Amino acid sequence: DAGITQSPRYKITETGRQVTLMCHQTWSHSYMFWYRQDLGHGLRLIYYSAAADITDKGEVPDGYVVSRSKTENFPLTLESATRSQTSVYFCASSRQERNSPLHFGNGTRLTVT
Amino acid sequence: AQSVTQPDIHITVSEGASLELRCNYSYGATPYLFWYVQSPGQGLQLLLKYFSGDTLVQGIKGFEAEFKRSQSSFNLRKPSVHWSDAAEYFCAVGEAGTASKLTFGTGTRLQVTL
Numbered sequence: 001d002a003g004i005t006q007s008p009r010y011k012i013t014e015t016g017r018q019v020t021l022m023c024h025q026t027w028s029h030s031y032m033f034w035y036r037q038d039l040g041h042g043l044r045l046i047y048y049s050a051a052a053d054i055t056d057k058g059e060v061p062d063g064y065v066v067s068r069s070k071t072e073n074f075p076l077t078l079e080s081a082t083r084s085q086t087s088v089y090f091c092a093s094s095r096q097e098r099n100s101p102l103h104f105g106n107g108t109r110l111t112v113t
Numbered sequence: 114a115q116s117v118t119q120p121d122i123h124i125t126v127s128e129g130a131s132l133e134l135r136c137n138y139s140y141g142a143t144p145y146l147f148w149y150v151q152s153p154g155q156g157l158q159l160l161l162k163y164f165s166g167d168t169l170v171q172g173i174k175g176f177e178a179e180f181k182r183s184q185s186s187f188n189l190r191k192p193s194v195h196w197s198d199a200a201e202y203f204c205a206v207g208e209a210g211t212a213s214k215l216t217f218g219t220g221t222r223l224q225v226t227l
Contacts, residue, residue, distance in 0.1 A: 004156075031213050042117075042203060042219040043157075090156055094213035099164055101147065102213050104156030 003027070006091050006105035013081050014113055021076045021108045023091030029103070030096040032074040034058075034066065036087040037107070043090065049074055050096075081112045115140040115206045119218035127226050128196050134189040134221050136204030145207030146187040147215065148178055152200045160202075163187065174198070199225045 004025040013019045023032065030051050035043040045058030047066040055066050063085060065077045074093075078085055088109050092102040116139045126132055138144055145164055149157040161172025168180040178189045187204060201222045205215040 033213070035217075040219060042119075042217040043215075044217075045214070048214060092156075092213075098211055099145075100213060101159050101162060102157075102215060104149075104158070106154070106156045 004091060004093055004103055004105040006089075006108050008108060009106065010109050010111075012111045012113060015082060016080050019078050019081055019110070021078075021089055021091075021110070023074045023076070023105060025072055025074075025091075025093045025103075027093065027095075027103070028071060029093035029100075030071070031094045031100075032068065033092040033094075033102065034064070034074070034076045035090045035092065036060065036085075037090060038087050046076065046089075078110075081110075083112050086110060086112045115144070115208060115216050117204050117206050117216055117218035119202075119204055119221050121221045122219070123222045123224065125224040125226060126194050129193050132189075132191045132194045132198070132223070134202050134204075134223070136187045136189065136218060137185050138187060138204070138206045139185065140206050144187075145211065146178075146180060147205040147207070148172065148176070148187075148189045149203045149205060149217075150174075150200050151203065151220075157203060160189070194223075194225055196225045196227060199223055 007022045033048040034046040049055045049068040091105045094100045118137045147162045148160040151157045163180045201220045204218040208214045
């Protein structure tokens with residue numbers, strides 16, 4: 001039971017570079033989410049997806065792009081990284097049912113220099 | 114829009130002592146409420162959830178929480194804390210009565226002294 005896998009676990013990049021964070025789940029969950037975790041803010045939703053080819057903005061989507069061509073993958077791209085995007089990024093998934101809770105990956109720690 | 118407040122940023126308790134972590138929410142309808150725990154370097158794990166019915170819910174690892182609508186609270190409790198409970202705890206509310214599109218509080222870091 002691999003569950004939900006994020007890669008890489010750690011990433012250092014420079015301001016202005018493009019970087020993609022990967023998320024893969026083996027449960028065939030319909031919903032997938034990207035959150036960022038920052039001190040003093042808890043977790044904030046960046047983007048989510050209800051199914052393949054369906055995505056929607058969350059609370060803090062600016063500077064991020066997502067796609068979902070396959071149910072199991074939900075990559076998050078920072079098209080031109082900024083220092084304010086230094087954070088820990090968590091991917092999560094859930095079944096379609098209303099009462100289905102979130103399952104989280106172990107996170108990617110991104111540092112933008 | 115819904116919101117969650119965890120007023121305690123950091124709490125320290127002795128091993129074997131009781132624990133209560135506070136959570137207040139703002140939501141217009143009947144909320145879906147959750148407590149998640151995060152160990153260092155790990156993702157978040159669901160401790161317990163409230164959807165409806167009995168206002169006292171039991172979770173994993175001996176935790177429980179009580180939903181009090183009149184106080185807009187969903188406090189987490191444990192009768193006797195173990196050193197392994199040291200972690201960060203997040204309260205969350207589900208948007209529009211869902212369990213997945215969540216709004217999180219800022220978290221409470223629990224330290225356990227031996």
